Amino acid sequence: MxxxxxxxxxxxxxxxxxxxxxxxxxxxxxxxSDSKKANNRGASEILVPDKEWSLLGQGYQLTADSAVDHQxxxxxxxxxxxxxxxxxxxxKVSIWKEHSNGAHGVxxxxxxxxxxxQQERKxxxxxxxxGKESVIAEGIQTHHLTVTAxxxxxxxxxxxxxxxxxxxxxxxxxxxxxxxxxxGVRASTDQxxxxxxxxxxxxxxxxxxxxxGSLINGRPTYHLETGDGRSEADAGGMAFDSEGFLYxxxxxxxxxxxxxxxxxxxxxxxGNEGVSNVLFAGPGLQWLYVxxxxxxxxxxxxxxxxxxxxxxxxxxx
Numbered sequence: 001m002x003x004x005x006x007x008x009x010x011x012x013x014x015x016x017x018x019x020x021x022x023x024x025x026x027x028x029x030x031x032x033s034d035s036k037k038a039n040n041r042g043a044s045e046i047l048v049p050d051k052e053w054s055l056l057g058q059g060y061q062l063t064a065d066s067a068v069d070h071q072x073x074x075x076x077x078x079x080x081x082x083x084x085x086x087x088x089x090x091x092k093v094s095i096w097k098e099h100s101n102g103a104h105g106v107x108x109x110x111x112x113x114x115x116x117x118q119q120e121r122k123x124x125x126x127x128x129x130x131g132k133e134s135v136i137a138e139g140i141q142t143h144h145l146t147v148t149a150x151x152x153x154x155x156x157x158x159x160x161x162x163x164x165x166x167x168x169x170x171x172x173x174x175x176x177x178x179x180x181x182x183x184g185v186r187a188s189t190d191q192x193x194x195x196x197x198x199x200x201x202x203x204x205x206x207x208x209x210x211x212x213g214s215l216i217n218g219r220p221t222y223h224l225e226t227g228d229g230r231s232e233a234d235a236g237g238m239a240f241d242s243e244g245f246l247y248x249x250x251x252x253x254x255x256x257x258x259x260x261x262x263x264x265x266x267x268x269x270x271g272n273e274g275v276s277n278v279l280f281a282g283p284g285l286q287w288l289y290v291x292x293x294x295x296x297x298x299x300x301x302x303x304x305x306x307x308x309x310x311x312x313x314x315x316x317x
Contacts, residue, residue, distance in 0.1 A: 280305020
């Protein structure tokens with residue numbers, strides 16, 4: 001199967017955003033009030049048959065974004081215990097750094113460093129492979145950030161309605177104030193678009209990234225489904241597969257969008273608290289990892305993921 005995801009799709013996404021409410025649900029039973037499960041609706045091309053979620057660990061305070069390094073290892077924060085943990089390729093969880101100075105959201109950059117938002121200290125830092133900390137930006141608070149192939153850092157500051165950019169030279173500026181409560185942020189696989197979700201609605205915004213990192217033409221282009229009739233999807237982390245499909249963590253499970261901005265699959269949450277983060281990691285980036293409540297799970301999938309800091313050419317029809 002071949003799919004495409006590039007700048008040319010913006011017009012199509014805009015059309016779909018105008019008519020999103022007209023897209024029929026693939027399984028109307030999911031709307032019933034006695035169940036929030038989608039029974040892995042439309043996910044047969046994603047999930048490996050007879051392979052279920054495996055619980056890797058529990059008891060964590062999972063507050064924000066997790067990260068995947070160049071090898072496919074996962075890093076995530078446990079804010080209650082002020083530490084950063086690592087999940088290796090075999091699924092084993094270990095402590096990577098104690099005393100993380102209040103690190104919340106984390107993201108890897110193309111330079112191999114782990115970037116983290118330290119909420120209480122109002123700064124973004126970068127950790128070397130040995131755990132040495134360097135200050136990147138100060139005077140800001142964030143739980144959610146991403147690092148692009150150019151080593152530009154985009155992060156959100158929800159209370160001020162702002163999306164910020166710290167470019168590779170260290171210059172920091174606001175690049176959007178259009179979203180009411182910006183949370184998760186992720187660049188497209190070709191690095192031409194920045195996606196930002198608004199958890200208090202069912203919308204995900206798309207912006208074109210300019211050469212200098214500025215954002216233009218922001219608009220709601222993806223519309224998440226909600227199973228209880230409310231407008232809030234509580235969207236969290238986002239990930240892309242190698243064919244340009246977008247995976248979004250929500251309280252109703254992982255929602256998967258095609259290149260036209262339509263929900264084509266919903267992967268059930270393994271637990272009962274809703275999915276706060278989703279990412280491709282593990283060997284070959286062919287394992288799907290999710291955070292659900294205080295637990296971390298993974299399962300093997302047929303699709304291959306793309307790291308946030310890795311720029312790819314887009315598949316063609």
